[in-house]
Amino acid sequence: MTQASPIPTDPAATAPAEPATPELLHQGITFPEGLALDCGAVIAPMTVAYRTYGTLNADHSNAVMVCHALTGDQYVAEPHPITGKPGWWEAVVGPGKPVDTDRFFVICANVLGGCMGSSGPREEKPGAGGQPWGTDFPSITIRDMVRAQKMLVDRLGIARLLAVIGGSMGGMQVLEWAATFPDMVFAAAPIATAPHHSAQNIAFDEVGRAAIHADPDWMAGRYWEDGRIPARGLSVARMMAHITYLSEQALSRKFGRRLRGASALTFLEDVFEVESYLRHQGSTFVNRFDANSYLTITRAMDYFDLSAEHGGNLAAAFKGTRTRFFVASFDSDWLFPTSESRALVRALNAAAANVSFVEIASDKGHDAFLLHEPEFHAALGGFLRGAAERAGL
Amino acid sequence: MSDTAEPIRFVAKNMRLDLRLIADMIPPGAKVLDIGCGDGVLLEHLTREKNADARGIEIDMAQATAAVAQGLAVIHGDADNDLAFYPDDAFDYVVLSRTIHAVEKPREVLRQMLRIGRHAIVSFPNFGHWEVRMKLLLTGRMPMTETWGRPWHETPNIHPCTMLDFFDLCAADGYTVERWLAVDERGLKAPWERSVRLANLFGEQALFQLRRTVRD
Numbered sequence: 177m178t179q180a181s182p183i184p185t186d187p188a189a190t191a192p193a194e195p196a197t198p199e200l201l202h203q204g205i206t207f208p209e210g211l212a213l214d215c216g217a218v219i220a221p222m223t224v225a226y227r228t229y230g231t232l233n234a235d236h237s238n239a240v241m242v243c244h245a246l247t248g249d250q251y252v253a254e255p256h257p258i259t260g261k262p263g264w265w266e267a268v269v270g271p272g273k274p275v276d277t278d279r280f281f282v283i284c285a286n287v288l289g290g291c292m293g294s295s296g297p298r299e300e301k302p303g304a305g306g307q308p309w310g311t312d313f314p315s316i317t318i319r320d321m322v323r324a325q326k327m328l329v330d331r332l333g334i335a336r337l338l339a340v341i342g343g344s345m346g347g348m349q350v351l352e353w354a355a356t357f358p359d360m361v362f363a364a365a366p367i368a369t370a371p372h373h374s375a376q377n378i379a380f381d382e383v384g385r386a387a388i389h390a391d392p393d394w395m396a397g398r399y400w401e402d403g404r405i406p407a408r409g410l411s412v413a414r415m416m417a418h419i420t421y422l423s424e425q426a427l428s429r430k431f432g433r434r435l436r437g438a439s440a441l442t443f444l445e446d447v448f449e450v451e452s453y454l455r456h457q458g459s460t461f462v463n464r465f466d467a468n469s470y471l472t473i474t475r476a477m478d479y480f481d482l483s484a485e486h487g488g489n490l491a492a493a494f495k496g497t498r499t500r501f502f503v504a505s506f507d508s509d510w511l512f513p514t515s516e517s518r519a520l521v522r523a524l525n526a527a528a529a530n531v532s533f534v535e536i537a538s539d540k541g542h543d544a545f546l547l548h549e550p551e552f553h554a555a556l557g558g559f560l561r562g563a564a565e566r567a568g569l
Numbered sequence: 570m571s572d573t574a575e576p577i578r579f580v581a582k583n584m585r586l587d588l589r590l591i592a593d594m595i596p597p598g599a600k601v602l603d604i605g606c607g608d609g610v611l612l613e614h615l616t617r618e619k620n621a622d623a624r625g626i627e628i629d630m631a632q633a634t635a636a637v638a639q640g641l642a643v644i645h646g647d648a649d650n651d652l653a654f655y656p657d658d659a660f661d662y663v664v665l666s667r668t669i670h671a672v673e674k675p676r677e678v679l680r681q682m683l684r685i686g687r688h689a690i691v692s693f694p695n696f697g698h699w700e701v702r703m704k705l706l707l708t709g710r711m712p713m714t715e716t717w718g719r720p721w722h723e724t725p726n727i728h729p730c731t732m733l734d735f736f737d738l739c740a741a742d743g744y745t746v747e748r749w750l751a752v753d754e755r756g757l758k759a760p761w762e763r764s765v766r767l768a769n770l771f772g773e774q775a776l777f778q779l780r781r782t783v784r785d
Contacts, residue, residue, distance in 0.1 A: 477698070530622070533635040533637075535630060551634050558637055563640070
């Protein structure tokens with residue numbers, strides 16, 4: 177599935193990223209000049225870890241950037257190097273899939289602040305004698321993530337992306353791409369997302385952060401010094417967040433009130449199946465995700481407010497845009513409800529943008545964008561084919 | 570969303586001929602918004618044959634999804650609630666085909682159409698048709714015809730009007746009728762071009778092209 181791509185890169189500036197864990201080496205590019213962040217700090221050098229799928233065509237016009245969500249990473253369409261599970265969006269990205277890697281050159285980068293090889297809290301802090309950044313890693317924004325991706329795209333010799341696609345926090349990056357670098361984005365697909373993080377979503381994030389902070393093993397963020405990880409706190413954060421990714425219907429359908437290993441309540445050691453499922457989700461998560469990264473990235477999501485970046489007028493973010501948009505929401509998603517997508521669509525209409533919008537019927541909640549949803553896949557695939565046609569591909 | 574009633578549209582079988590008449594009214598390269606675009610037949614035609622920048626709004630989710638899956642710029646939405654968000658003069662033509670009698674506020678929808686578009690193209694079934702008149706006169710009951718096929722308590726067509734009524738509204742709200750046509754059920758032009766009164770009696774469908782008489 178993964179092919180080596182004929183990309184002209186400067187070998188002197190291309191170095192493998194620092195391994196996230198000793199046994200892992202991620203493909204990446206290090207930029208010695210670094211990146212100036214919205215908060216005023218500079219990260220230099222700055223590394224962007226990424227994966228590509230498919231082949232870049234001769235005139236570099238078939239590139240599609242896929243942006244991952246909070247706990248995703250660059251391994252979008254191949255087995256995950258830690259968990260061994262299929263890529264997180266193999267339902268959508270691959271040969272013959274809606275994002276067809278037989279046609280398009282797909283790029284997916286680990287976000288700035290992540291923990292799979294891009295510069296982030298777990299990576300070595302420059303000039304700190306081999307110590308990781310930890311809680312010294314500066315505050316980052318969604319726009320910082322996108323600027324880092326833009327440096328990667330520039331380096332790959334791509335002047336314009338055919339499309340930028342992503343769900344949830346990936347959708348926030350899509351919107352930021354379209355607003356910040358409109359001439360580089362021919363088509364944009366923000367999915368199951370919102371132009372700002374709602375108070376409710378910030379509240380959920382804060383509970384997750386509080387759980388991490390409350391874990392004695394967090395050690396004020398310096399847990400690596402004693403070889404610990406705040407597994408309990410991070411696990412609780414993941415369990416709570418996971419509930420917000422599902423829906424009441426999905427939980428009822430998958431688990432109902434069923435018990436593990438018992439058919440009736442005994443009032444002894446009963447475990448509901450939904451409990452057991454969440455515990456599993458929590459405990460597996462801590463093996464692959466860094467707590468300080470979780471804190472950094474959830475903060476970046478909370479900061480995101482595209483209209484505030486444009487004088488309180490969301491339409492102004494897209495003024496004069498020539499980008500074609502595809503907005504999709506899912507009717508059981510209560511984390512990023514349709515009303516937020518509709519507000520985005522209306523702002524795009526106010527900017528006279530070319531926009532498609534569908535609300536997909538699904539009982540799978542926010543996670544629906546990652547799952548088997550044929551209508552969604554048909555709409556996204558059709559949008560991309562239409563965009564490719566208009567782009568002369 | 571998917572379990573709601575039939576979309577607000579009462580005859581689909583003549584759509585193509587009807588839409589062909591509308592397509593003929595739109596010059597090449599125009600910027601067009603088709604309200605109630607269905608699965609995007611007109612949009613597809615205008616994009617391919619006339620190199621138009623054609624966009625759509627569709628109330629039925631399955632149809633909107635089908636249109637988007639063909640690569641067309643269609644949003645799920647409706648005439649009553651979504652037009653207000655477009656800027657003035659965003660389009661050359663705004664099309665509302667066989668829908669105006671089914672919207673909540675036809676006068677406001679028309680006003681929005683002629684705010685966001687320089688021209689509006691509106692088609693609707695003519696309630697002044699002789700068959701409708703005759704049925705009401707002879708039976709004393711709400712007329713049921715091929716066009717008006719549903720009983721009064723089930724019809725989504727809540728604002729029926731005649732061609733004369735529509736001329737009156739255009740005059741009252743300051744719209745110039747640039748063209749009008751009476752169309753029969755098969756979507757063919759009916760030969761009543763000289764007399765509005767005859768057209769109002771014999772035309773099953775009405776097709777109007779409007780523009781603002783004066784800028785608001």
